[in-house]
Amino acid sequence: MRIIKTAVKTFKYLYGLRFEVKGLENFKVGSPCVIVSNHQSILDMMGLMEILPDGCVQIAKKELLYTGSVGLVMYLGGVIFINRKSTSNAKMVMADVAKTMLSENVMVWIYPEGTRNGNGDLLPFKKGAFHLAIQAQVPVVPVVYSSFSSFYDRKKNLFTSGKIRVEVLEPIETKGLTPEDVTELTNRCYSTMRETFFRLSGLVNEPNGSARTHLQ
Numbered sequence: 001m002r003i004i005k006t007a008v009k010t011f012k013y014l015y016g017l018r019f020e021v022k023g024l025e026n027f028k029v030g031s032p033c034v035i036v037s038n039h040q041s042i043l044d045m046m047g048l049m050e051i052l053p054d055g056c057v058q059i060a061k062k063e064l065l066y067t068g069s070v071g072l073v074m075y076l077g078g079v080i081f082i083n084r085k086s087t088s089n090a091k092m093v094m095a096d097v098a099k100t101m102l103s104e105n106v107m108v109w110i111y112p113e114g115t116r117n118g119n120g121d122l123l124p125f126k127k128g129a130f131h132l133a134i135q136a137q138v139p140v141v142p143v144v145y146s147s148f149s150s151f152y153d154r155k156k157n158l159f160t161s162g163k164i165r166v167e168v169l170e171p172i173e174t175k176g177l178t179p180e181d182v183t184e185l186t187n188r189c190y191s192t193m194r195e196t197f198f199r200l201s202g203l204v205n206e207p208n209g210s211a212r213t214h215l216q
């Protein structure tokens with residue numbers, strides 16, 4: 001993964017991108033943890049590699065395993081693949097991950113939206129990451145990337161201003177929590193991350209839930 005990190009980190013120069021990172025000290029939880037972040041596009045791979053701590057594996061959709069050499073590289077990088085279409089299968093894999101996290105002392109990075117989303121807001125969170133954290137009784141560390149939509153032209157695949165703000169938020173403890181607490185933990189994480197997302201993106205969180213820039 002260190003090799004992948006070095007390789008992928010160079011892409012930011014191609015895109016003329018700068019990352020403004022805050023809160024890296026929040027990764028120092030001194031134990032395994034579940035890292036959750038918003039997911040906008042494949043370009044998140046640059047943001048991921050920009051701050052990925054050592055000893056951290058990612059959860060990816062199984063389809064990515066069959067993407068030729070990239071799939072192989074991901075597999076060799078220790079990525080864990082889940083079948084999103086089968087909850088029971090995903091649950092089994094994630095239950096295994098909870099055990100491995102503790103025995104191998106690894107962190108796990110999950111995108112709780114479960115899919116890429118460039119709509120300038122966060123999709124509702126899936127619960128798997130939070131079940132995992134509670135099963136392993138490890139902290140959840142939220143990470144938020146500012147919206148690409150204000151400066152990334154999808155059509156031309158170009159970044160215009162090229163600054164992405166990243167914030168690693170305070171760890172959320174799960175010690176003593178049980179599966180009954182999953183929904184509350186998910187919602188708490190969601191609202192903290194959504195608030196941060198709007199702040200970092202310079203978006204106003206409209207009362208009716210829609211977001212617009214300060215400028216409009």
Ligand SMILES: CCCCCCCC/C=C\CCCCCCCC(=O)SCCNC(=O)CCNC(=O)[C@H](O)C(C)(C)COP(=O)(O)OP(=O)(O)OC[C@H]1O[C@@H](n2cnc3c(N)ncnc32)[C@H](O)[C@@H]1OP(=O)(O)O
Binds near residue numbers: 004094131
């Ligand atoms: C030149 C260089 C080249 C380099 C090349 C290599 C570079 C890169 C290398 C390396 C970096 C790689 C990085 C890759 C990144 C890829 C990212 C993706 O692929 S994102 C898509 C996949 N990720 C997810 O989907 C996770 C989020 N999803 C979940 O966590 C879901 O919860 C999931 C999949 C586990 C289940 O899916 P559900 O759709 O059924 O989700 P729900 O609604 O949350 O669950 C349904 C019910 O099941 C329960 N449940 C869910 N998980 C459970 C669990 N673990 N245990 C018990 N119950 C669980 C829930 O509580 C819920 O039940 P109640 O509604 O509460 O009654």
Ligand SMILES: CCCCCCCCCCCCCC(=O)OC[C@@H](O)COP(=O)(O)O
Binds near residue numbers: 039070
């Ligand atoms: C162009 C920036 C640097 C990219 C260099 C590495 C290129 C290969 C990266 C392979 C990982 C792809 C990550 C990704 O973004 O996959 C999509 C899934 O998350 C969700 O799938 P979907 O939105 O549900 O289709």
